[in-house]
Amino acid sequence: MTTVSDLGELGLLERLRPFCSKDIIGDDAAVLALPPGQQLVVTTDVLVDGVHFSDRTTAPFDVGWRATAANLSDLAAMGAEPLGLTVGLSLPGQTKVDWVEGLYQGMAACLERFGGEIFGGDLCRSNTITVAVTALGAVLPERVLYRHTARPGQAIVATGYHGLSRAGLEVLLQPEAWAQVPDTVQTAWIRAHRRPIPRFDVLPLLQAGLAAGLAPGQPTAAMDSSDGLANAVVQLCRASGVGARLEQSQLPLHPDLVCWAGAERAVDWALYGGEDFELVLCLAHDLAQRILAQLGEGAAVVGQVTADPSVQLCNSKDGSAILLNPGQEFQHFK
Amino acid sequence: MTTVSDLGELGLLERLRPFCSKDIIGDDAAVLALPPGQQLVVTTDVLVDGVHFSDRTTAPFDVGWRATAANLSDLAAMGAEPLGLTVGLSLPGQTKVDWVEGLYQGMAACLERFGGEIFGGDLCRSNTITVAVTALGAVLPERVLYRHTARPGQAIVATGYHGLSRAGLEVLLQPEAWAQVPDTVQTAWIRAHRRPIPRFDVLPLLQAGLAAGLAPGQPTAAMDSSDGLANAVVQLCRASGVGARLEQSQLPLHPDLVCWAGAERAVDWALYGGEDFELVLCLAHDLAQRILAQLGEGAAVVGQVTADPSVQLCNSKDGSAILLNPGQEFQHFK
Numbered sequence: 001m002t003t004v005s006d007l008g009e010l011g012l013l014e015r016l017r018p019f020c021s022k023d024i025i026g027d028d029a030a031v032l033a034l035p036p037g038q039q040l041v042v043t044t045d046v047l048v049d050g051v052h053f054s055d056r057t058t059a060p061f062d063v064g065w066r067a068t069a070a071n072l073s074d075l076a077a078m079g080a081e082p083l084g085l086t087v088g089l090s091l092p093g094q095t096k097v098d099w100v101e102g103l104y105q106g107m108a109a110c111l112e113r114f115g116g117e118i119f120g121g122d123l124c125r126s127n128t129i130t131v132a133v134t135a136l137g138a139v140l141p142e143r144v145l146y147r148h149t150a151r152p153g154q155a156i157v158a159t160g161y162h163g164l165s166r167a168g169l170e171v172l173l174q175p176e177a178w179a180q181v182p183d184t185v186q187t188a189w190i191r192a193h194r195r196p197i198p199r200f201d202v203l204p205l206l207q208a209g210l211a212a213g214l215a216p217g218q219p220t221a222a223m224d225s226s227d228g229l230a231n232a233v234v235q236l237c238r239a240s241g242v243g244a245r246l247e248q249s250q251l252p253l254h255p256d257l258v259c260w261a262g263a264e265r266a267v268d269w270a271l272y273g274g275e276d277f278e279l280v281l282c283l284a285h286d287l288a289q290r291i292l293a294q295l296g297e298g299a300a301v302v303g304q305v306t307a308d309p310s311v312q313l314c315n316s317k318d319g320s321a322i323l324l325n326p327g328q329e330f331q332h333f334k
Numbered sequence: 335m336t337t338v339s340d341l342g343e344l345g346l347l348e349r350l351r352p353f354c355s356k357d358i359i360g361d362d363a364a365v366l367a368l369p370p371g372q373q374l375v376v377t378t379d380v381l382v383d384g385v386h387f388s389d390r391t392t393a394p395f396d397v398g399w400r401a402t403a404a405n406l407s408d409l410a411a412m413g414a415e416p417l418g419l420t421v422g423l424s425l426p427g428q429t430k431v432d433w434v435e436g437l438y439q440g441m442a443a444c445l446e447r448f449g450g451e452i453f454g455g456d457l458c459r460s461n462t463i464t465v466a467v468t469a470l471g472a473v474l475p476e477r478v479l480y481r482h483t484a485r486p487g488q489a490i491v492a493t494g495y496h497g498l499s500r501a502g503l504e505v506l507l508q509p510e511a512w513a514q515v516p517d518t519v520q521t522a523w524i525r526a527h528r529r530p531i532p533r534f535d536v537l538p539l540l541q542a543g544l545a546a547g548l549a550p551g552q553p554t555a556a557m558d559s560s561d562g563l564a565n566a567v568v569q570l571c572r573a574s575g576v577g578a579r580l581e582q583s584q585l586p587l588h589p590d591l592v593c594w595a596g597a598e599r600a601v602d603w604a605l606y607g608g609e610d611f612e613l614v615l616c617l618a619h620d621l622a623q624r625i626l627a628q629l630g631e632g633a634a635v636v637g638q639v640t641a642d643p644s645v646q647l648c649n650s651k652d653g654s655a656i657l658l659n660p661g662q663e664f665q666h667f668k
Contacts (some may be wrong), residue, residue: 026482027411027481028377028407028408028412028468028481028556028558029375029408029414029471030374030375030376031373031375031377031412031478032373032374033373033374039366039367040366040368040374040470041363041364041365042363042364042420042453042468043454044420044421044422044455044468045422045456046423046456046458046464047423048460049456050461051460052577063436064447070550073362074362074363075362077361077362077363078361078362078363086376086377086468087378088378088466088468089380090380090464090466094414114383114648119376120378121378122379122380122466124379124381124386125379126382126464127384127461128384128424128460128462128464130460130462132378132422132464134420134422135363136376137363137364138452142366144365147361148360209477222362223362224362224405235639237359239360240573314383329371
């Protein structure tokens, strides 16, 4: 199998050229026009071999898809539509050219589905495969979704099931431990892990609801749940100077996850598993109900924004409540 | 000394926050407005520990400066002014927090001097320190400088001395071999390596010359010389479907470099050393002369664009000529 050393940098660039925007690459930098009146949205995510993916759990196509989807999800969380991305790729010389092409195929497939092009990037040698993606998007100024605009009394909506990506990773890492889970369920979990879906479909629903006057004078706050549902709620609350009451029975848990992983683990993975790439929204109740009716399965009102700054997970069945502080859960350097 | 593991991701983010744009960070992505009527310019460069820098030759401040300057230089080569950048930073847990702060100080100092802010980025764990920078700039559509617009008969201008960055690296790697070089010269070479200067100062000169009608109907082609002067000329020629005749006696060699490294090595480093981050321009002769008069020391007309597609280095003293094909010189994966 040909390696990137065999091919050299120029040869590899030649192979990757077909994946890139024909009109834009070939200069020191890419030049692009922003749609009139729109603001630029920019976000960067880095995926590292052995940390965010490995050959054991993720084919190169899926690494490309996930790197792209993770960035696009950040754009969706800002209310923006994708323009495209740049790729800073660091590779060991012994990396297979097939692996690199698979990576780009995955990125191209994700962009094909959600919009945007590859504007170029940089290619360099390293001991560790590192995929640094910067995505650019555009949004009308009045449609930007921030984190700091949540208000007491608003509903907190999760746009889909949580915990499935983590379940997929567990199945990939320890297949024997999950052998009793039906194939169709395993496949769905693995797909959730490998091919996350940035929720751009939520944006027109939100705009339509706002246009219908369902949240007069109330801005919607939003964040994606890439670091888990608990982290998203805590970050939204901190940025807005508010708190939240989540209701455990309302957490968006897939019935299969509860059935096969157990209720306790399902709650844990939903709150802290991460990489579900759903949106978490704080918005007026009427608007929330309208959007939920359109989003379908998995989307739910998971709780309510409170003036009290604590973030609690309440269990209405036994009247208990615990404080959520996900600080330790995403300390990636530990 | 505190390491990033000691501090954890959140603690480290807290330390880096003061370096970032206060108005822009804190969401899933940064939102920014482009100056009215301008186009967006975007470029990505990745620096890898052990490949592009090492503790032996480059303090963290200088890594930050160079990562920033390399990206800004690409913006300058497109005719654009900087808006700012995102940083995708991968770090081993044992990295010193001081090192990371030094890196950001270097980036901030470079942005302070040339314009732009840090819009945020991503922080993650890795075995290898990797600094992936994506820089954003803005330019009026009619002022974009491309590579593909060089025309036969145009002058080829290098905006400053070449080879000094490579000389600085050599001094850092083998101080004993260069012990006889005076301290002031060593210091200048090392500075060229550690603190390259993106040539934004060339842009207003170019605009003024164009406004004075010095190149009617003739677009200027441009590229930066990050991979060496030879590579820049070859790339410009390939993109434009033209060739070039460079004159060896006109190469922008600093007298100190010729004196202490020898004429042959000086030519080699100027052509292939790389990382000088000057601009290479193909433009009308009148415009070239006007700009040269303003650029001062080091800037030179190094040759002429030809219809013949070969790129030759001619020596008018002995009448010899060699073909330049820098293909092998930047095969980073070999």
